[in-house]
Amino acid sequence: MAVPAAGGQIARPPAVARVPAVAAPAPTLRPASLSPAAPARQQHPSRLVRHGPKGGTCNREHARGCRHADRCRQKPVSVYSVSTASLADHYRALTDEQLERLFAARPDLAVPVPSDFSVLAQRAHSRMSIARALDHLDRFHLEVLDALRLVAGADHRADQKEALDLLSGAPDFTVRKTLDHLITLGLAWPDGETTLRLPSMLDEVTSRYPVGLGRPVAQLIQDERTEDVAPILAALHLPSARQPEATALITEAFGDPVRLSALLDACPPEAIAVLERLATGGNPIGAIRDVRRPADPSDADTPIRWLLVHGLLVPLDASTVELPREVGLALRGDSPLGPLHSSAPVPAASAAVPADRIDGAGSGQVLEVLRQTTTLLDACASEPPPVLKAGGLGVRELRRLARAAAVDEPTAALLLEVAYEAGLLARTPDADPTWLPTAAFDVWQATPAERRWAQLASAWFGMARMPALVGTRDERDRAVAALSAEVTRSAAPTLRAATLQVLVEYPGPLATADIVGVLDWRTPRRSGRRRDEAIAEQLTEAGVLGLVAQNTLTSFGRAVVVGEDPVPLLIDLLPEPVDHVLVQADLTVVAPGPLEPALSAEMALVADVESAGSATVYRVTPESVRRALDAGRSGSDLHAFFAARSRTPVPQSLTYLIDDVARRHGGLRVGAAGSYVRSDDPALLATVLADRRCTELNLRRIADTVLVSSAAVGRVVDLLRGCGYAPGAEDANGGLVLGWPDAKRTAGRSARSTPRGANEISLDADYLAGAVAAVRRGDEAARAARRxxxxxxxxxxxxxxxxxxxxxxxxxxxxxxxxxxxxxxxxxxxxxxxxxxxxxxxxxxxxxxxxxxxxxxxxxxxxxxxxx
CATH class of the missing domain: 2.30.30.100 (SH3 type barrels.)
Known part of the structure; x- marks a missing residue:
């Protein structure tokens, strides 16, 4: 919001959101009536009254003939008609059922169980509890609450009829239902037949200006000096008076609809534009460079000075002005609260995508996510990344793991965070900790694909971590690391569930802006630029994991959101695991679908993945065959494996490759000396001894068939293999050391299977009933103790x-x-x-x-x- 300065310039007000200019109401501004006897509580004019023969609400006597009869018959009867003087007395007068509804709606009041009703009232009136309750209210509830605050006096008592008059633009049934819900929440309670009391703490946790209206003019000028308000009296053609009589005269003038309307009609066009912007922009405060109220009405040479001298703007300090409430109400005309939002916005309908196409795309992404997660964790096992001193995973290590899985870094961060939450990845307890897969990862790999995905999806949906924060800068301008504590956000599960719940309620492709619009209505106090960015990020993550495809929930993704089991739906969508491969002449092996766990593990041993997808392509190389031989397979075992598993004839080239590598495997033997190298072929040992690439091993001959080295056994084996030889390690008895190396694993961490939210407490019926009984029993004892x-x-x-x-x-x-x-x-x-x-x-x-x-x-x- 900006207000022209005295010299005609525009200055931006502090901490005020910028809003577009609003056109003046047409054709004539209708002023609101204010009672000079009670300036703090408005007596709204008859134009604000809803309907009825006497300007009141419809009653039984005339409802039959009233044109609003349909709405009148729907008016619910409030169950709250108890006259109470305090919140504790109000709670004490409620039935057990009403108390249970209160505890269910505001569970923080019941955990731990309050000892009596006085403690309950104090807890319900606390700043944190009221703020938490307001955070769960939709836009219309807050508008109704603002209407109550607007008509409430300094004693925080609000007349229901005045509030209903302000809310006449909304359906009567919806308004009364909302009022009853506010009473159920303890944010208002009856004080007589027509009055509601409000918690005084509301003023501290909500805006200072209900519905964007300023304070009454009496409050704004009551502390002004007599010489400061004298120009206003002169401009309004009022008799001269000293304070506080001057404030009473100005308040009476602003409370006269006819005089205020005439004053607004006399405003210069530029001045009325400023007033309209302050009245409809959501904040009655404006900032100008130099607030100088003219000493005489004839000195009002600019629009701002004209408004100041006539009291239509009141200066707060040298650079800030406020629009009086009376003026704002008059400018708003028939909509004193502004636009009311009694129902949630309905996203624009888009062309529906067939469900089978959505599920087909999602199921394909499921298989991809499972493959990528397995590859990432295998990369962590083969070369464990170290844990940073501050916790988390370093940028270089994240980049290395992303390359190993052929994904981008944000996707790698997402999958690692989900694996960590699911208990598949953890840090080792060593002095120099690293990130390693857990023992649960081996169990996870052996389970069916649909159950593996369900575990990952449930972990993501309920985790209090936001992987999209990885790589951003924190308040100290440091990069946020993956798997670090800085990624934790307690509100993440709540926002994630709310975002996907919109897709559940509005099936079909939805734009991110549509989802943001619905959530802005449902939880307006949680809105903001970062919240909108987080919604887009979570939709992207849901798409990566396969819950969402083409901005629509998949059937199994919907099951996760609503708390059902997605496994039965995925079983029908995922292809059946295949038990065979297709071996080709160029030493490639094609898997025509997802392989059975046992076959997949065997293929990972004997071949390298060349390309992944719905049909994975492997390639058999000398190194992969030697890896299988090192794991204890023999050449005949490999021949039998391919003959049994291949639906195509095993090519001769693969047979020759296996035989050649198997023949040379173990021709050299490496043992401990430091280490030794022996062979039954003296010529082969002579070749190794003469090979300059092996110089760093410091080999020397101690017999025709034995060389020794000071290097460790593993180092000798690796270097000889790098030089093209095929050595095999042997034990102290001279036998070959065969077998697949032990997988590196760390102790597991428990996976969290239930969604956790920010300040979200779920109380069952037994707890609610027990809490009510305990409070009543404690209150009875406390009252007895006082007697x-x-x-x-x-x-x-x-x-x-x-x-x-x-x-x-x-x-x-x-x-x-x-x-x-x-x-x-x-x-x-x-x-x-x-x-x-x-x-x-x-x-x-x-x-x-x-x-x-x-x-x-x-x-x-x-x-x-x-x-x-």
Whole structure:
């Protein structure tokens, strides 16, 4: 919002959102009526009254003949008609069912269970609790609450009829239903038949200006000096007066609809444009460079000075002005609250995409995500990335893992975060920790594809982490690392669920702007630029994981959102795992679909992936065959494997390759010396000894068939293989060391299977009923404690009489007032229900705390029966 400065310039107000200029209402501004006797509480004119023969709401007598009869018959009857003077008394007068609804709507009030209604009222009136309740309200609830605040006085009492008059532009049934819901939430409560009380804390957690209207003119000028308001009196043709009489005269003038309308009609066009922008822009505050109220009406040489001298703008300081509430109401005419939003916006309908096409695209993405996740975690196992000192995964390591899985870095960060949340990835507990797959990863790989995806999707949907933050800058201008604590956002699950819930309710392709519009209405207090960006990011993540395709939820994605099992839906969509491959003459092997887990593991051992997709292409190389031989397979095993699994004839080239590598495998033997190299072929050892590429091994001959080296066994094996030889490691007994190397794994972490949200508490019916009963029981005990009888002092009581009363109460299971000497020597009283008396001790139950206590009888001062 901007207001022209005294010299005609425009200055932007502080902390005020920029809004477009709003055209003047046509054709004539209709002023609002304000009572000069009570400037803080508006008496709205008859034009604001809804309907009826006397300007009131419809009643039974005339509803039949009223043109609003349909709406009148739908008017619900409020269940709240109790006259209460305080919030605690209001809660005390509610039924158990109403209290349960209160606790269900505001669960923070019931966790932990308050001890009595006074504690409940204090908790419900706290700043954090009210802010949390407001965060869950939609736009219309906040508009109704603003209407109540607008008509409420300094005592926070609002007349329901005045508020209903302001809300006449919305359906009456919706307004009354919303009012009842606000009462259910404890954000308003009845105080008589027609008055509602509001929590005073509302003013601290909501805008200072309800519905964008400023304060009444009386509040704005009551502290002004007499010489400062004298020009206003002169401009309005009012008699001269000193404060506070001057404030009363100006307030009376602004409360006269005819005079205020005439004053607005006399405004210069430039001045009326400024007023309209302040009245309809959502904030009555404007900033100008130099606020100088003219000392005389004839000195008003600019539009701003004209407004200042006539009191239509009131200066707050040297650079800020405020539009009085009376002026704002007059400019808004028949819409004193501005546009009302009684229902959620309905996104524009788009051409529906066939469900089978959506599910087909989503199921293809499911297979891709499973492959990418497996590749990423295998890359972590083969070369574990270190954990940063500040926690998380370094940028270079993330880039390396992304290249290994052939994905971009944001996708790699997303999949790693999901795997971490699902318990498939964790940091090792070492002194120099690294990121490693967990033992659960092996189990996950052996499960069917649909269950693997369901585990990942559930982890993503409920995790309190936002992978899109990876790579952004934090408040210290440092890059946010993947798998770090900086990625955690407690509100992420709530926003993720709300975003996808819109797609559940409005099936069909939805633009991001449509989803943002719906959420802006549902939770306007949570809106903002970063929230809108997060919605777009989560839709992108849902598309990567296969929950969303073409801006539409897949059937199995919808199941995840609504809490159903997606596995049965995915079973019908994913192709059946195949148990065969197609071996081709160029040493490539084609998998015509997703392979069975056992076949997939065997192919990963004997061949390298050349291209992935719906049909994965592998390539058999000398290195992959040697890898299989190192894992304990023999040449005949490999021949049998391809013969059994290939639907095409095994080409001769593959047979020759396997035989050649198997023949040379283990021709050299490496053992520990440091290490040694031996062979039955002295010529081969001579070749190795003469090979300059092996110089760094410091090999020397100790026999015709033995070389020794100071290097470790693994180093010798790796370097000889790099030089084109095919050595095999051997153990102390001279046998070849065969077998697949142990997979690197770390201890698992439990996966979170239930969605967690920011400040989201779900209470079941049993807890709600128990909480209500506990509050009533505690309140009864607290009120009884305030009516405690006069305590008998030590030495004045008859112990025998007290014991008799206690024994009688134990037999009848009755309650008594027990006075006893506590550990500090003072006399304390409490209501207890004796259980047994004997052996010098009293065992009694405290109904308030539901605990049993033991009292020494010699400390009992008195026992007085009390009424149940």
């Amino acid at each position: 405690a009888p006069v305590l008998t002092q030590p030495g004045e009581a008859d112990p025998g009489a007290a014991v008799g009363v206690l024994q009688q109460a134990a037999r009848e299971r009755a309650r008594v007032w027990l006075s006893y000497v506590d550990a500090h020597g003072g006399v304390t009283a409490r209501v207890v229900r004796p259980v047994s008396v004997g052996g010098g001790y009293l065992r009694a139950e405290d109904d308030r705390t539901e605990t049993e206590h033991t009292f020494a009888l010699h400390r009992v001062v008195s026992a007085i029966p009390t009424k149940e």
